[in-house]
Amino acid sequence: MKERYRFLLTPTWLGWLAVCAVFAVACYFLGQWQLDRREHALDEINRVVQNYDEDPVPYSEVRELFADPDSQDEWTVVSMHGEYLADDFRLVRNRGHMSQVGYEQVVPFREQETGDVVVLSRGWLPTSSDDGSRPAYNPQPPEGQVEVIARLKPAEPAINRDAPDGQLASLDLTEYAEQLDYPLITGAYARMAQEDPAPEQAPSQLVRPSMDEGPHLSYSMQWIAFGLLGFIGWGYAARLHARNRDLAATEEADSPHQAAAGTMNRDRLREAKRVRRLQQGKLSDEDLEDAWVEEHLSNSR
Numbered sequence: 001m002k003e004r005y006r007f008l009l010t011p012t013w014l015g016w017l018a019v020c021a022v023f024a025v026a027c028y029f030l031g032q033w034q035l036d037r038r039e040h041a042l043d044e045i046n047r048v049v050q051n052y053d054e055d056p057v058p059y060s061e062v063r064e065l066f067a068d069p070d071s072q073d074e075w076t077v078v079s080m081h082g083e084y085l086a087d088d089f090r091l092v093r094n095r096g097h098m099s100q101v102g103y104e105q106v107v108p109f110r111e112q113e114t115g116d117v118v119v120l121s122r123g124w125l126p127t128s129s130d131d132g133s134r135p136a137y138n139p140q141p142p143e144g145q146v147e148v149i150a151r152l153k154p155a156e157p158a159i160n161r162d163a164p165d166g167q168l169a170s171l172d173l174t175e176y177a178e179q180l181d182y183p184l185i186t187g188a189y190a191r192m193a194q195e196d197p198a199p200e201q202a203p204s205q206l207v208r209p210s211m212d213e214g215p216h217l218s219y220s221m222q223w224i225a226f227g228l229l230g231f232i233g234w235g236y237a238a239r240l241h242a243r244n245r246d247l248a249a250t251e252e253a254d255s256p257h258q259a260a261a262g263t264m265n266r267d268r269l270r271e272a273k274r275v276r277r278l279q280q281g282k283l284s285d286e287d288l289e290d291a292w293v294e295e296h297l298s299n300s301r
Contacts, residue, residue: 004242013238020230027227031220038216043071048209051075056149059111059118066118069154069188075209076152078190082112084120084141088180091135091167097124097206103135105203106171108184109148117182119173119189120150123203133164139201146197150190 007013050072056079059066065073085108095104102125109120125135153171161169168176173186191206 004246005238007241007245008238016234016237020234023230024227027223027230031223031227034216034220034223038213038220041213041216044209045211045213047072047074048211051077052151052208053077058113059116060113062152063111063114063116063185065152065188066116066185066190067187069152071154073152073188074154077193078150078152080109080111080118080120080148080150080190081145082110082148083145084109084143085117086141086143089141089166090176090179091125091138092121092171093163093167093169095124097204100126102126103167104171104206105135105138106168106176106189107141108180109190112145116185118185119171119176120148121153121171121189121191121206122195123192123205125203137201139199139203142195142197142199146195148190148195149193151193152188153191154188155186 008017052075054077056077059078059080062073062076062078065076089105089107092104092106094101104124105122106119107122108117110117122141125138128134128136155173156171158172158175159170163169171189173184173189177184177186193205195202
């Protein structure tokens, strides 16, 4: 058995084994990448489960979360009482909602008890069918004192993209604060759930976050399987190569015997044909010569 597979120690087969090993390592890291994405999705789902449907907490009790939020604080339900600073509203561009792209209306909101100004996202607006650079409608927030229930969302990073006046490329609150004449809480903003009094027209409420973890687990298993298949393919190719070598060696060993057997068969056939011609009295010149040679050989003895 060792001699049969000695060819596996040649540079060619060792090189292919190294290729399989590199491929397996790459598949392993790709599988880990998918598992990391799954863990991230599960963390998002857990935050929704823990925070999204909880009872509202007064803003004064969680105001530090808006200044320096932790990822586990996302979707915390907060109640606020105050007024909109409607003149400083902005439209955030390229915001998805129900497979459509539009705008998200954000408005500074001054909380009455603390005096803090936080950004409140009132919802989503579709683009105009005539001019995609503006929303189809842009309802004003209620005037005066308003009771709001909203959910905390960490601020978004800057994306280094310009936006027209009155619009933002992302919910980068630091950039938003630079456009205002008063301090703004820039760690997190609030996504509105309801407001009282309710206006006659309001932006569409953004949908509940998805609870689907995605196909990341199955993808990770597939990558691991691909890595193992490389070694299985290498082993199968080695087995085929060994079998072909065995068949070639067997044919080479049998070839002298087959040649000798062929010669004997040809001699027997020639003798049988000569005897038949002798019986029929139809000797050929070759037969007469053979008879003459045999007669003289016998007389010489």
